Amino acid sequence: xxxxxxxxxxxxxxxxxxxxxxxxxxxxxxxxxxxxxxxxxxxxxxxxxxxxxxxxxxxxxxxxxxxxxxxxxxxxxxxxxxxxxxxxxxxxxxxxxxxxxxxxxxxxxxxxxxxxxxxxxxxxxxxxxxxxxxxxxxxxxxxxxxxxxxxxxxxxxxxxxxxxxxxxxxxxxxxxxxxxxxxxxxxxxxxxxxxxxxxxxxxxxxxxxxxxxxxxxxxxxxxxxxxxxxxxxxxxxxxxxxxxxxxxxxxxxxxxxxxxxxxxxxxxxxxx
Amino acid sequence: xxxxxxxxxxxxxxxxxxxxxxxxxxxxxxxxxxxxxxxxxxxxxxxxxxxxxxxxxxxxxxxxxxxxxxxxxxxxxxxxxxxxx
Ligand SMILES: Cc1ncc(C[n+]2csc(CCOP(=O)(O)OP(=O)(O)O)c2C)c(N)n1
Ligand code: SF4
Ligand code: SF4
Ligand code: SF4
Ligand SMILES: [Mg+2]
Numbered sequence: 548x549x550x551x552x553x554x555x556x557x558x559x560x561x562x563x564x565x566x567x568x569x570x571x572x573x574x575x576x577x578x579x580x581x582x583x584x585x586x587x588x589x590x591x592x593x594x595x596x597x598x599x600x601x602x603x604x605x606x607x608x609x610x611x612x613x614x615x616x617x618x619x620x621x622x623x624x625x626x627x628x629x630x631x632x633x634x635x636x637x638x639x640x641x642x643x644x645x646x647x648x649x650x651x652x653x654x655x656x657x658x659x660x661x662x663x664x665x666x667x668x669x670x671x672x673x674x675x676x677x678x679x680x681x682x683x684x685x686x687x688x689x690x691x692x693x694x695x696x697x698x699x700x701x702x703x704x705x706x707x708x709x710x711x712x713x714x715x716x717x718x719x720x721x722x723x724x725x726x727x728x729x730x731x732x733x734x735x736x737x738x739x740x741x742x743x744x745x746x747x748x749x750x751x752x753x754x755x756x757x758x759x760x761x762x763x764x765x766x767x768x769x770x771x772x773x774x775x776x777x778x779x780x781x782x783x784x785x786x787x788x789x790x791x792x793x794x795x796x797x798x799x800x801x802x803x804x805x806x807x808x809x810x811x812x813x814x815x816x817x818x819x
Numbered sequence: 820x821x822x823x824x825x826x827x828x829x830x831x832x833x834x835x836x837x838x839x840x841x842x843x844x845x846x847x848x849x850x851x852x853x854x855x856x857x858x859x860x861x862x863x864x865x866x867x868x869x870x871x872x873x874x875x876x877x878x879x880x881x882x883x884x885x886x887x888x889x890x891x892x893x894x895x896x897x898x899x900x901x902x903x904x
Pocket of ligand 1: 693
């Protein structure tokens with residue numbers, strides 16, 4: 548076991564199994580980064596759900612062999628910095644405008660899988676009309692919304708998806724409908740629009756939900772490849788920093804406070 | 820005490836940010852955070868105890884992509900006296 552880089556590493560207790568060496572007579576079943584994510588550190592907070600969600604998107608693209616035929620359009624939020632770690636073509640849109648940039652890209656390059664990645668603040672507060680009109684037009688793109696219920700990058704303030712009781716920087720006692728209004732369920736809104744081919748909501752708060760979300764990503768891109776219209780996948784992500792909860796409590800907080808309003812599941816599918 | 824081991828993990832302890840999401844994800848409870856050691860950025864990190872099943876859950880939930888998961892071609896055993904066999 549190589550311990551030279553570790554600070555304060557003392558005697559290795561006998562029960563610790565060496566975990567730096569490549570084991571002999573074993574098969575690698577999960578690599579540390581997905582094929583399309585550059586190995587290397589990123590600057591998102593400890594316990595952030597966004598890298599897990601983007602990994603699911605990248606895994607779906609590799610599985611369908613779309614990596615060399617895709618363009619990602621990022622909105623503005625914490626995930627934007629992470630786009631530097633991705634080995635796919637990336638465009639950067641103004642706040643809220645990613646579905647419109649993606650519309651232009653998809654119309655001029657119809658053979659490509661064009662998709663957007665936006666936060667809830669970006670998609671639902673700053674530019675809700677963009678995704679709604681793209682859906683109604685039946686644009687053949689895939690839109691992802693990473694929903695943590697806060698404007699994470701700018702300090703953790705409430706967004707239109709913040710659920711009742713959820714703590715944010717300006718709802719420290721939890722969102723109260725009488726004072727702060729009601730949350731909007733974005734996936735349900737999209738599912739009501741003719742012109743969408745697929746709508747689902749996933750989450751990354753445990754391994755089971757990560758696996759489920761990966762299947763949703765694959766279905767969304769499959770619908771896009773079949774020309775069924777706009778696909779929308781909302782992914783609930785942890786923001787322990789914005790929620791003021793310890794990283795270890797954030798997955799349960801997501802389940803109890805956020806997923807109780809924003810329910811995980813497939814809402815609409817035109818896939819055969 | 821002989822523990823049956825079907826898989827193992829390599830952990831990039833330097834990439835770890837100490838969030839402990841992997842600890843909760845590991846159903847056989849064979850990941851444990853260090854109590855005294857930290858990586859060079861000052862974060863505690865997980866270490867592997869005997870009994871990994873190679874289920875990949877840790878790799879699925881780690882936001883910092885610290886895990887490589889392996890499955891042994893033939894299940895192995897571990898004992899305190901002899902280590903991994
Ligand atoms: C037109 C405009 N208004 C405001 C901002 C500031 N701004 C940058 S990121 C951000 C919050 C994004 O929140 P969200 O989309 O939920 O992403 P998260 O950081 O939570 O992942 C805001 C308000 C901006 N860059 N441009
Ligand atoms: S503020 Fe929240 S969303 Fe942004 S990197 Fe930190 S945990 Fe992730
Ligand atoms: S989930 Fe990853 S970053 Fe978090 S403690 Fe475990 S190894 Fe470290
Ligand atoms: S592969 Fe499964 S059993 Fe092994 S350390 Fe990871 S979560 Fe635990
Ligand atoms: Mg957000």
